[in-house]
Amino acid sequence: MIAFLVKRLFHALLVMFVISIIAFAIQDNLGDPIQQMVGQSVPESERAELREELGLNDPFLVQYARFAINAAQFDFGYSYVFNQPTTEVIARHLPATLELVAAATFLIITLSVPIGVYSAIKPRAWLSRFFMGISIVGISIPVFLTAIMLIQLFAIGVSWTPFPVDTAWGSWLNDLISTEGGMPAYGRGNPVPVFGTWETNFASLEGLTYLVLPAVSLASIMLPLFIRLIRAEMLEVMQSDYVKFARAKGISMRRIYFLHALKNTMLPVITVGGVQIGTLVAYTILTETVFQWPGMGLMFLDAIERSDIPLIVTYLMIVGLIFVITNTIVDLIYGLVNPTVKLTGKPA
Amino acid sequence: MALLEVNHLDVRFALRLGEVHALRDVNFTLERGERLGIVGESGAGKSVAAFSLLNLIAKPGFIAGGEVRFDGQQLNSMSERALRKVRGNRISMIFQDPMMTLNPVLSIGEQMLECLKAHRRISSKEARAIALDKLYQVQIPSPETRLDQYPHELSGGMRQRIIIAIALLLDPDIIIADEPTTALDVTIQAEIMALLLELCEKHNVGLILITHDLGVVSQVTQRMLVMYAGRVIEQGPTREIINDPQHPYTQGLINALPQMATPGEKLNQIRGSMPSLSNLPSGCAFHPRCDFINRADGQPRPACTQQVPGFVESGNCQVACHMVAELIDKEATDEARLKETNP
Structure with a gap:
């Protein structure tokens, strides 16, 4: 276990090194920091002095070394716009994004496994066909469009009642999309502070309602992907000899589906899932923009618009770090599920 | 009455292009402790015959007619629930490729104990003792440690021994072995076959051996069926068929x-x-x-x-x-x- 972690840590450092070079190259080449820091009236001689003072005339490697040493201590300089350390700005926006990703991930996991398994066990049932059809639609529609449709339906509402009014479920659905009292679709509402800069939406019912639409639209691309992935894997696993052998042993179908088959199905799903959850963090840019969710994605777009280069670089580094951490965790989980992977490093 | 009686068994596959007749009018019997060989080329219907006995043919295959009678019960019209009590318990199977037969993510112990627990109300401790005894019978070195190991830690021959041990777990009346040695190394084939034969004789277990190895059939079985294109074309005492x-x-x-x-x-x-x-x-x-x-x-x-x-x-x-x-x-x-x- 320790050997595995050390190895993974080494990988992680390597990845972070590559990301830092890219991030630094951006900082080094994108715009002139002096221009951003001082006003128009400052004469050229003072600018040159300042440039020398800040070490901007040093060779690339020296500048990179300085950047890397600072970055290792989580010091990425000051944001031009906020005039605060960039890490503080990120720390203020990080919880919103992480909570949004967590909510979307929760939706994806809790929905994709049962739906995927069901549509693999009963591929011909109409419900399976319905899920498959819906999932194609979900994959094909871009996140921002899904988000806008969700806002129209559930936040603004429509004046017509497409579902039968005289049935309980019909009127419930009609109420859901009526123009009166829609779901919140702007910002985070009043999140509850937990500690430091961390405010959470999970602590109150009101906070949760603010999460619903953004989380659903963020999940709308990954969820169908996972449903289809789980279904395809499960169908294949059900054809395998070990499933047939389990049947020949007289094991109940329930145990075969949910132990023998599901455990094998989850192996590739976990691998793909690790990468995709990282990608989800990147997808938040779209979702957060549409819902004005005050997270890192929205902050990043702002930073680009105002050429807040230190903040852009910090965002890249932090997102890279999140990627690396989730992948390491996913590898650990994979190792726990798959016995052919030895976490202990001792020979089989 | 014979222990197992197969009468006019007819198996079809409902494919998109139409129905394919995989098994036509197959008849045979198996007495208690008897060993029967089924031979034929690939595609003759040997495996379909084996799987249809326990109604285990995968869709779109189905039993279209005939009957499988085992110990007075008609297996082919039984409910899935009732059949499950026969599968692995009174009739067990050994598959062709030991590398694929065991579930890669479950330990050997889990895969053995679940079979015992599916058919008997026993404690884990008792189940473990039975599993160890069977592993001992199939001559696996250090059976204790095997229970905690996973399939990938064992060789093909070792895995087939474990599969034989699983087949014997509940002291079945019949073992259906579908080409049990085909996927194994030639040097181990004879060993595994000898082991299977010895255990069947010792416990008076009937054996249906599906193979295309006529040598094995002549050494192991008392009667044999020759199949061609879904039909039995010759059956009788093995010695008579081989000699004449x-x-x-x-x-x-x-x-x-x-x-x-x-x-x-x-x-x-x-x-x-x-x-x-x-x-x-x-x-x-x-x-x-x-x-x-x-x-x-x-x-x-x-x-x-x-x-x-x-x-x-x-x-x-x-x-x-x-x-x-x-x-x-x-x-x-x-x-x-x-x-x-x-x-």
């Missing part, structure tokens, strides 16, 4: 054994290949490949191309062949004539 095969196909199979060829010459073979089940030749399915189809006048025997041959008795064997039927008829009439002339 009647059906041209069986003769061809035995002739094709390497030890039947003259050293330095090409091996014998049956020309052509097994027809597709969806496009069977008319009459006797074997007639396009049959070397005896022509009569003395060079014309094919009309019956062979037009009529499906029924079974005729030849010694203790049953053979489905027009030529054999004609020969037997001829012998009978000759004998009768002989009797007439010399009363």
Whole structure:
């Protein structure tokens, strides 16, 4: 276990090194920091002095070394716009994004496994066909469009009642999309502070309602992907000899589906899932923009618009770090599920 | 009454292009402790026959007719629930490829204990003791540690031993072994076969051995079926069939054994290949490949191309062949004539 972690840590450092070079190259080449820091009236001689003072005339490697040493201590300089350390700005926006990703991930996991398994066990049932059809639609529609449709339906509402009014479920659905009292679709509402800069939406019912639409639209691309992935894997696993052998042993179908088959199905799903959850963090840019969710994605777009280069670089580094951490965790989980992977490093 | 009785078993696959008849009119019996071999080329329907006994054929396959009677119960019309009590308990199976048969993510112990617990109300401790005993019987070194190991930690031969141990776990009446040694290293094949035979004899377990190795069939089994294109074409005591095969196909199979060829010459073979089940030749399915189809006048025997041959008795064997039927008829009439002339 320790050997595995050390190895993974080494990988992680390597990845972070590559990301830092890219991030630094951006900082080094994108715009002139002096221009951003001082006003128009400052004469050229003072600018040159300042440039020398800040070490901007040093060779690339020296500048990179300085950047890397600072970055290792989580010091990425000051944001031009906020005039605060960039890490503080990120720390203020990080919880919103992480909570949004967590909510979307929760939706994806809790929905994709049962739906995927069901549509693999009963591929011909109409419900399976319905899920498959819906999932194609979900994959094909871009996140921002899904988000806008969700806002129209559930936040603004429509004046017509497409579902039968005289049935309980019909009127419930009609109420859901009526123009009166829609779901919140702007910002985070009043999140509850937990500690430091961390405010959470999970602590109150009101906070949760603010999460619903953004989380659903963020999940709308990954969820169908996972449903289809789980279904395809499960169908294949059900054809395998070990499933047939389990049947020949007289094991109940329930145990075969949910132990023998599901455990094998989850192996590739976990691998793909690790990468995709990282990608989800990147997808938040779209979702957060549409819902004005005050997270890192929205902050990043702002930073680009105002050429807040230190903040852009910090965002890249932090997102890279999140990627690396989730992948390491996913590898650990994979190792726990798959016995052919030895976490202990001792020979089989 | 025999322990296992298969009557007119008929299995079809409902494919998009139409129904394919995988098994037609298969009949055989198995007595308690008897060992039966089923041989034939790939695609003859051996495995389908094996799987249909426990109603384990995968969709779109289904049993379209006939019956499988086991110990007085009709297996093919049983509910899935009732069948589950027979599977692995009174009739167990051994699969072809030990590398694929065990679940890679479950430990050997889990896979053995779940089988015991599915059929008996016993504690984990008791189940473990039984599992250890069976592992000991299949001569696995240090059985204790095996229970906690995963399939990938064991060799192919070792895994097949474990699968045999699983098949024996509940002291079944019959073991169906579908080419149990085909996927193994040649050096281990004989060992595994000997082990299986020894354990079946010791516990008086009936064995249905599916294979295309005629050598193994002749050593292990007492009776055998030869299958071709979904039909049984010859069945009877193994020794009689091996020593004096009647059906041209069986003769061809035995002739094709390497030890039947003259050293330095090409091996014998049956020309052509097994027809597709969806496009069977008319009459006797074997007639396009049959070397005896022509009569003395060079014309094919009309019956062979037009009529499906029924079974005729030849010694203790049953053979489905027009030529054999004609020969037997001829012998009978000759004998009768002989009797007439010399009363």
